[in-house]
Amino acid sequence: MGFTEMPSKERRLGDAVENFLETKRKKKRPEQTIKGYRWMIKKVNRALTEAGYDPYPNKWTEDTVNFLLDDVYCESQPGVVRREFSILNSYLMFHGNDIKEKMELEWQEDERKNVHWLTFAQARTIEQEAKGFERIVVHLELHIGLRRVEVLRLTVKDIQMGYFNVLGKGRRGGKWRQNPFDPETNAELNHFFELRDMEIRKARAKNPAVVVPDNLLIYERGGELFPYKRTAVDGMLKRIQERTGVEFSNHVLRRQFAKELHMSGEPISKISELLGHKDEKTTKLYIGIDMDQKVDSMNRLAQWRAQQTAQMGLPQNRGIFDEASKVSGQSGNHHSIEPDGPFSNVNNLWPFVLAAAC
Structure with missing residues (x-):
């Protein structure tokens, strides 16, 4: 009597993916689209397997979904997360798992929310309006540069004399790094631990044998x-957003931390270490360049060119100001334009710009 060989776990997982994709094929989805679905689901399955989760679709739990959001998709734009989780939800529902529906996840509506920076004034407003436990979360993300998942993983033991031991992304493969306090951290921690101790006292009043988790952020219930x-x-x-009217996310606070470090003159290499980035290219995306910086760069270039031209004894490139000086009766030096003349307002130069363009 022969024995039927049981299919391997990898084969069963592959069949689960292909059976789902076949339903999309029957709905006349283009093969290129189906190929994209397959690639995305396999990418997620690899991440789950490497992190020690069971990737089979009917085994997904709330922890599985939270791992994907906090580790795999934590730096993805909201639009990407929303689209891919829509596909993943169809995949799970096909296999009888409605965990994503039960979690009632909310997505950011505007994809740009994940890629903008705050103004300096907005960042300070958020800090001032943060109350209770909100203060330590804002501080850890905006002043220390932690990811949301890193904030949630912090334990009391991770707080050392003057720095945090931070466990980075990855359930098992996350790397540790040390992020130093900033001048306000001690005061924020003192305020926070008063609130944390209140939660513990409330719990012990109801249950003297209560077990206190090592996690830094804890709350009492029942x-x-x-x-x-x-x-x-x-x-x-979200509550801070409602009070301030400033739109932001955990990731925006972290990006703002990187941006302000860069504006203060810190080199990319140091910023990258504080953020826990493997590649400085990622750090450069966090920092970004705004219009004011572009204008400053152009002004510095113009100043450098003027200095080089003067040192070489060459005539200044007067460009459009030649026409302005002819009309105003002044010399070619654009600094000599009459304060109240026709070119004292830059808008009066537009006729010459348009003429040159024609």
Whole structure:
């Protein structure tokens, strides 16, 4: 009597993917689209397997989804997350798993929210309006540069004399780094631990045998203490948004941290280390270049060219100001334009710009 060989786990997982894709093929989805679905689902399955999660679709739990959001998609634009999770949800539902539906996840509507920076004034407004536990979350992301998942993973033991031990992305493969305090950190921690101790006292009043988690962020409910989850942290920031009218996310605060470091003159290499980036190219995306910086660059270039021209004894390139000086009766030096003349307002130069363009 022969024995039927049981299919391997990899084969069963592959069949689960292909069976789902076949339903899309029957709905006349283009093969190129189906190919994209396959690539995306396999990418997610590899990440789950490497992190020690069961990738089979009917085994996904809330922890599985949170891992993907906090580690795999944490730096993706909201539009990408929304689209890919829509496909993943169809994949799960096909296999009888409605965990994503039960979690009632909310997505940012505007994709640009994940790629903009705050103004300096907006960042300070957020800090001033943060209350209670909100203060430490804002401080850790805006002043220390932590990811949301890193904030949630922080334990009391990770707080050292003058620095945090930070466990980076990856359930098992996350790398540790050390991020130093900034001048305000001690005061923020003192305020936070007063609130944390209040939560512990409330729990012990109801349940003297309550177990206190090592997690830094904890809350009391029914005499028990629980670590904060990503939805609770997101809720904190949402309340600050409602009070201030400033739109931002956990990731925007972290990007702002990088931006302000760059504006203060810190080199890319140091910023990259503080952010826990493997590649400085990623750090450069965080920093970005705004219009004011572009204008400053152009002004510095013009000054350098003028200096080089003067040193070489060459005539200045007067360009459009030649025409302006002819009309105003002044010399070719654009600094001598009459204060109240026809070119004292830059808008009066537009006729010459248009003439040159024609």
